[in-house]
Amino acid sequence: MLGTAPPPSVTPLLAPAERLAVRRPGAAATTPPSYWGALEPLLPQVRKPAQYVGGEHNQVVTPWQAAATRWLLCYPDTYEVGQPNQGIQILYEVLNERATALAERAYAPWVDLEALQREHDIPTFSLETHRPLWAFDVFAVSLPHELGHTNLLNLLDLGRVPHRAADRGALDPIVLVGGHAAYNPEPLAPFVDAAVMGDGEEVVLAIDDVVRRWKHDHLEAHADGTDAASPGPEARHVLLRRLADVEGVYVPAFYAPRYHDDGRLKRTVPVEPGVPALVPKRTVQDLEAWPYPRKQLVPMTETVHERFSVEIFRGCTRGCRFCQAGMITRPVRERRPETVQRLVEEGVRDTGFEEVGLLSLSSADHSAIGPIARDLADTYEGTTTSLSLPSTRVDAFNVTLSNELARNGRRTGLTFAPEAGSERMRAVINKMVSEDDLLRTAEIAFSEGWRHIKLYFMVGLPTETDEDVLAIAELGIETYLLARRHGRANKVTISVGGFVPKPHTPFQWAAQDPPEEIRRKLSLIRHAIKDHSGLKLRTNDPEEGVIEGLLARGDRRVAAAVERAWQLGARFDGWHEMPTLATWRQALEETGVDLAWFSYRERDQREALPWDHLDAGLDKDWLWEDWQDAQGDQQLDDCRWSACYDCGVCPGLSIEHDTGYTGGYRLPVLPQGLGGSDALPVTPERYAAGG
Amino acid sequence: MTQRYRIRWTKVGRTRFVSARDLTSVWERALRRADLPIAYSEGFTPHAKVSFPDALPVSVSSTGEYAELTFAAPIVPERDLARLSAALPEGMDVLTYLVVPDGAPKLARMLRATLWELVWPPADAAALTELLRRRGDALLRADHAEVIRHRPDGDRTVDVRPAVLDLATSLRRAPDGADARTVLRAVLRNDGPTVRPTDLFAALSHDDIAAPPTTCRVAQGEHVPEGLREALSGEVAPLVPDVDAEAA
Numbered sequence: 001m002l003g004t005a006p007p008p009s010v011t012p013l014l015a016p017a018e019r020l021a022v023r024r025p026g027a028a029a030t031t032p033p034s035y036w037g038a039l040e041p042l043l044p045q046v047r048k049p050a051q052y053v054g055g056e057h058n059q060v061v062t063p064w065q066a067a068a069t070r071w072l073l074c075y076p077d078t079y080e081v082g083q084p085n086q087g088i089q090i091l092y093e094v095l096n097e098r099a100t101a102l103a104e105r106a107y108a109p110w111v112d113l114e115a116l117q118r119e120h121d122i123p124t125f126s127l128e129t130h131r132p133l134w135a136f137d138v139f140a141v142s143l144p145h146e147l148g149h150t151n152l153l154n155l156l157d158l159g160r161v162p163h164r165a166a167d168r169g170a171l172d173p174i175v176l177v178g179g180h181a182a183y184n185p186e187p188l189a190p191f192v193d194a195a196v197m198g199d200g201e202e203v204v205l206a207i208d209d210v211v212r213r214w215k216h217d218h219l220e221a222h223a224d225g226t227d228a229a230s231p232g233p234e235a236r237h238v239l240l241r242r243l244a245d246v247e248g249v250y251v252p253a254f255y256a257p258r259y260h261d262d263g264r265l266k267r268t269v270p271v272e273p274g275v276p277a278l279v280p281k282r283t284v285q286d287l288e289a290w291p292y293p294r295k296q297l298v299p300m301t302e303t304v305h306e307r308f309s310v311e312i313f314r315g316c317t318r319g320c321r322f323c324q325a326g327m328i329t330r331p332v333r334e335r336r337p338e339t340v341q342r343l344v345e346e347g348v349r350d351t352g353f354e355e356v357g358l359l360s361l362s363s364a365d366h367s368a369i370g371p372i373a374r375d376l377a378d379t380y381e382g383t384t385t386s387l388s389l390p391s392t393r394v395d396a397f398n399v400t401l402s403n404e405l406a407r408n409g410r411r412t413g414l415t416f417a418p419e420a421g422s423e424r425m426r427a428v429i430n431k432m433v434s435e436d437d438l439l440r441t442a443e444i445a446f447s448e449g450w451r452h453i454k455l456y457f458m459v460g461l462p463t464e465t466d467e468d469v470l471a472i473a474e475l476g477i478e479t480y481l482l483a484r485r486h487g488r489a490n491k492v493t494i495s496v497g498g499f500v501p502k503p504h505t506p507f508q509w510a511a512q513d514p515p516e517e518i519r520r521k522l523s524l525i526r527h528a529i530k531d532h533s534g535l536k537l538r539t540n541d542p543e544e545g546v547i548e549g550l551l552a553r554g555d556r557r558v559a560a561a562v563e564r565a566w567q568l569g570a571r572f573d574g575w576h577e578m579p580t581l582a583t584w585r586q587a588l589e590e591t592g593v594d595l596a597w598f599s600y601r602e603r604d605q606r607e608a609l610p611w612d613h614l615d616a617g618l619d620k621d622w623l624w625e626d627w628q629d630a631q632g633d634q635q636l637d638d639c640r641w642s643a644c645y646d647c648g649v650c651p652g653l654s655i656e657h658d659t660g661y662t663g664g665y666r667l668p669v670l671p672q673g674l675g676g677s678d679a680l681p682v683t684p685e686r687y688a689a690g691g
Numbered sequence: 692m693t694q695r696y697r698i699r700w701t702k703v704g705r706t707r708f709v710s711a712r713d714l715t716s717v718w719e720r721a722l723r724r725a726d727l728p729i730a731y732s733e734g735f736t737p738h739a740k741v742s743f744p745d746a747l748p749v750s751v752s753s754t755g756e757y758a759e760l761t762f763a764a765p766i767v768p769e770r771d772l773a774r775l776s777a778a779l780p781e782g783m784d785v786l787t788y789l790v791v792p793d794g795a796p797k798l799a800r801m802l803r804a805t806l807w808e809l810v811w812p813p814a815d816a817a818a819l820t821e822l823l824r825r826r827g828d829a830l831l832r833a834d835h836a837e838v839i840r841h842r843p844d845g846d847r848t849v850d851v852r853p854a855v856l857d858l859a860t861s862l863r864r865a866p867d868g869a870d871a872r873t874v875l876r877a878v879l880r881n882d883g884p885t886v887r888p889t890d891l892f893a894a895l896s897h898d899d900i901a902a903p904p905t906t907c908r909v910a911q912g913e914h915v916p917e918g919l920r921e922a923l924s925g926e927v928a929p930l931v932p933d934v935d936a937e938a939a
Contacts, residue, residue, distance in 0.1 A: 002819045003873065004901040005812035041904050043708055044750035050713065053705040055780055057724070298720055300706070300780055301713045352720030352778075384737050410735050 025068035032135035050301035051079035054127035057298040067102035076148035084305040124159030133159025143181035146551035147574035170231035189252035198281030248282035307355035316361035324502035367660030413452040421471030446486035460499040460513035473528035506626040518542035555610035619648030660684030695791035704782030711746035725778040753908035813870030838893040854886035
């Protein structure tokens with residue numbers, strides 16, 4: 001055919017000497033090839049090509065030879081889902097601000113591009129410069145949940161890095177995982193070199209130091225100009241050993257599980273001299289020392305959250321027993337109100353975003369949320385900038401806050417998360433909200449002009465009966481009838497998901513409901529509300545929780561199933577478009593992994609758990625006690641404003657709450673002055689002086 | 692006191708992959724970063740008053756994009772539109788502008804025709820140029836040129852001929868002396884049924900010419916014998932590109 005372009009030639013550069021040259025620190029390095037020239041002609045053939053081009057506002061491009069260490073930060077899902085991730089954003093800035101480091105980003109290609117990449121020999125690439133994964137020193141992957149595990153394996157394989165850690169040599173990148181799913185990395189143990197639990201800001205810099213020094217020792221060219229020989233496997237062992245010395249870094253290869261004859265785990269023990277028996281999580285005590293994001297990336301194509309986001313505090317001690325995030329991110333550390341205000345103002349100016357998100361696990365709980373909301377609402381009153389505050393609280397104060405943030409006039413939808421339908425069930429999960437609270441809150445919201453309330457619930461919770469399930473429908477109906485009294489167009493949606501037990505929570509011992517049981521409970525609700533056609537019910541596919549649950553609490557033996565599922569083609573396990581459960585069931589069958597044993601079985605107190613050697617700060621005895629309290633419907637107060645109940649985190653990690661609640665200050669939670677100005681401006685003493 | 696501006700801008704490099712539906716937010720954010728007093732629509736979800744006359748297919752590059760911007764307060768166009776240009780992603784640049792007087796005809800009426808450019812890789816350039824010239828001449832002599840357009844919702848037959856005002860194929864030698872490339876330029880009508888450059892290519896390829904890797908919307912305006920008179924500047928973009936001028 002006339003006019004056919006020759007295939008773009010990109011040298012794979014896979015010979016050891018060439019790979020060594022690419023990996024060398026600084027000016028001595030050979031810059032690896034960019035795959036942009038090979039990729040660009042293929043992009044017209046794929047969906048949403050803009051996700052692969054990079055070039056966003058605030059992207060950082062550092063010349064290869066200007067950096068001693070080179071990181072590829074990855075969110076193992078599509079750009080659309082991964083780009084807004086706050087963790088990657090923060091680490092991207094922290095690393096790129098370091099003069100000797102370079103950090104680029106990678107996401108998972110959708111299946112259409114993956115097929116073309118395999119056909120045209122284009123490896124996993126960075127967005128900034130389209131350099132191949134294999135050329136970087138560290139491939140740092142954020143795992144916010146368990147459904148990116150097969151994508152991680154796929155990205156490694158596509159990036160020409162052996163997917164098994166044991167097969168990697170000194171010239172392969174270090175594969176590092178973090179994020180909430182890294183609190184049980186055992187199902188990924190054979191594939192990752194290291195896992196880090198907790199806050200990333202300090203530990204990435206410590207890891208960067210280790211990698212830089214190791215490169216100096218092992219990859220630097222000799223001063224006399226003769227080339228260093230390619231470093232052997234012992235050099236990689238040295239690096240892993242040094243990484244294991246960094247507090248909070250867990251190197252799975254240095255630990256081995258021991259099992260009882262009946263298959264239960266006995267314990268996981270160190271098999272490398274000198275590594276800690278218990279690996280602690282990392283916690284940043286002073287959030288003020290890490291005022292990020294300052295230069296948030298602005299996507300050129302649609303993503304799931306398009307807004308300038310500031311984390312107003314980290315950690316949560318509400319003590320919801322199902323909530324892994326609330327357990328593993330303790331204690332509570334607040335950002336000062338003036339820092340929030342400054343980050344928002346500078347960030348909005350710099351990015352041009354139209355929306356600001358005040359992030360945390362329960363944003364209305366910041367001790368100075370009133371003043372923060374008031375000041376931001378003042379700043380943006382009459383402008384087109386809108387403010388949002390994801391919150392799970394169910395009380396009138398939340399409505400007051402939402403009114404304040406919606407001053408520019410958009411009172412559309414409010415979301416509340418009662419999580420369970422019956423009072424008893426809410427006592428079990430420690431979600432301290434009464435039916436009266438909820439209905440009164442809804443009453444206030446509708447009377448103040450809000451039009452749509454969304455209520456979040458779960459089914460499949462421990463001790464749940466059909467009565468508890470039906471209580472969800474009843475609460476939904478009551479709220480709906482109330483909504484209609486305030487206006488015929490008002491709407492109520494109840495959104496119900498299946499509960500998945502997670503490690504490091506009081507429910508870590510609980511049995512998960514199989515999908516058939518979740519489906520049955522959802523149909524009970526559907527049937528109970530069928531006479532109220534205006535009450536909307538949203539549910540997820542009950543099968544979605546199956547893989548998530550298995551990977552959340554699986555041990556190292558589950559890794560074989562992860563590998564097999566990936567080999568059989570499982571990718572994007574969290575996507576409706578990619579039904580992978582059948583593939584997984586085949587993989588479980590072939591590898592002899594018993595789903596029911598891992599997921600649908602209640603564990604007893606004596607059973608060792610696969611994450612027992614990983615210390616999230618929580619005392620296992622306290623978790624067990626709280627699990628017993630849950631089954632006795634006993635509630636537990638928030639330790640920000642009541643007595644410490646010895647969960648173990650603060651003394652264990654030598655840290656403490658950093659909030660404005662000290663000195664007896666309580667949040668103005670109740671209705672006096674609702675919607676008026678007197679409820680909001682209360683400033684805790686700690687922040688009142690502005691110093 | 693609002694002010695309306697019409698501008699010509701580029702969409703080249705990586706930004707050619709940005710879809711038409713993503714353009715609005717890309718521009719809205721750039722305008723906010725440049726701190727320009729763009730006007731907003733009324734209502735609960737106000738939008739910046741930026742309008743684009745038509746959608747460019749994803750992956751096609753362009754030096755002939757247009758937009759109409761309404762500002763809520765006067766701007767200093769030279770300075771402020773340069774700021775906007777700098778705030779836009781790399782590959783999107785503001786080239787020229789025109790203040791819109793009251794009662795001016797709609798922007799679309801100034802953009803009656805488009806000059807498209809299709810460029811092939813250097814392989815077989817002489818033979819390809821010759822072949823495309825013959826087929827181009829034949830197309831201009833014909834009354835109809837029907838092609839099948841494949842779409843997810845079914846195939847459609849499109850007559851390309853009525854939209855073709857003129858076309859020419861030439862051989863372009865790069866200024867650095869690299870291999871010459873075949874360049875097809877065509878002026879297509881914008882009024883009447885839509886005919887895309889892919890349709891034109893389908894009418895010429897006869898299944899023995901590879902699809903051109905780069906397609907560019909060079910400019911829009913009015914058809915003139917030498918090529919196309921650009922809408923805002925009045926300059927003529929020639930149908931046969933002047934190689935020396937382009938290199939300069």
